[in-house]
Amino acid sequence: MIIGGDHRLVLRLALVVASFVVLVQSHVPNTWEATTFNRMLALVQPDPIVLKYHNGSLLKGNVTVHVHWYGNFTPTHRSVIVDFIQSLSSIPHSHHSPPSVFSWWRTTARYRGGPCTLTVGNQTLDPTYSLGKSLNTSHLRALASTQKGQNPTKGNAIHVVLTSADVAVEGFCMSRCGTHGSGRVRNNRVVFLWVGNPATQCPGECAWPFHQPVYGPQTPPLVPPNGDVGVDGMVISLATVVAGAVTNPFGNGYYQGSVIAPLEAVSTCTGIFGKGAYPGYTGDVLVDNVTGASYNVVGVHGRKFLLPAMWDPVTSTCKTLV
């Protein structure tokens, strides 16, 4: 497969793996339009990559992240993901290597408007599958809208819906691993995102590199840093959509390509986790000597995560940390 070029124009063929839907806010309050795009196979990106700014608002300042756990999540699953969200805005005690989740997230502050500080807000458990085991976008919107913590005086909020491995979601695996969008709840503009657990439905698409990819070069899977292919895969998708959500919350922030099929802060760097990445190879990452797990950042409670590169607007490159 491709790789190469000179130093100025390296063609990057980012492998498969993830695709995302952007929900474009409609002019009609309380409706959401979903526009799906599919990048199952490959994506050729010239370097330097430029995400254009489209004059809209970004999410900045203090943002509360409310989480709706839909279906069967164990306390261990939940603690991995909550630790990840908390790590995004937790200043590490030591700045020695390895790099921190905090340093990964700090790149979002280089987009206009300064930093975005995330705090975990209310968590809602929904172990009885209140809307069934087969959901569409209307259902996701409804779940996001019924979360606790809608008080507009509390400022910006992101409403996250996470679905367990046994929940089918329209477009999941076929065209997307996660979604973000915006809409209105009781006349307040809210940002919404969804990520599904791909463990049984499509680990090769939405949990690569912890599972053999469906397409492309067949490299051996990496050991997931929290020991769970599905949940560690969800962290990659969550990282991708949360970075997209704060830098392009309303469809008029930073992206390249069309408004209905944008490439955003992290989705533009799909498949890149470290220096020297090429299709099917994550690039250089760290390996835990004891568990053999691959990671590139640490967060709260000593948790290790493997996070994708994020586009840096100052250097116009996909920034890798190790």
Ligand SMILES: *[C@@H]1O[C@H](CO)[C@@H](O)[C@H](O)[C@H]1NC(C)=O
């Ligand atoms: C942003 O605003 C400027 C000045 O109003 C305008 O010239 C430009 O076309 C706008 N860009 C986009 C992407 O909307």
Ligand SMILES: *[C@@H]1O[C@H](CO)[C@@H](O)[C@H](O)[C@H]1NC(C)=O
């Ligand atoms: C964010 O919250 C902290 C305290 O939790 C406060 O000191 C700070 O001023 C807030 N920042 C903004 C931009 O509101």
Ligand SMILES: *[C@@H]1O[C@H](CO)[C@@H](O)[C@H](O)[C@H]1NC(C)=O
């Ligand atoms: C989602 O499914 C429900 C029925 O379960 C249906 O009423 C609704 O129109 C569907 N929404 C979309 C956007 O397909």
Ligand SMILES: *[C@@H]1O[C@H](CO)[C@@H](O)[C@H](O)[C@H]1NC(C)=O
């Ligand atoms: C959590 O939900 C409760 C009840 O709806 C609400 O009073 C509180 O403000 C919410 N917390 C946050 C951080 O929004």
Ligand SMILES: *[C@@H]1O[C@H](CO)[C@@H](O)[C@H](O)[C@H]1NC(C)=O
């Ligand atoms: C892991 O092993 C390598 C090579 O044996 C060694 O250089 C490194 O210090 C070890 N790291 C830890 C954290 O033990």
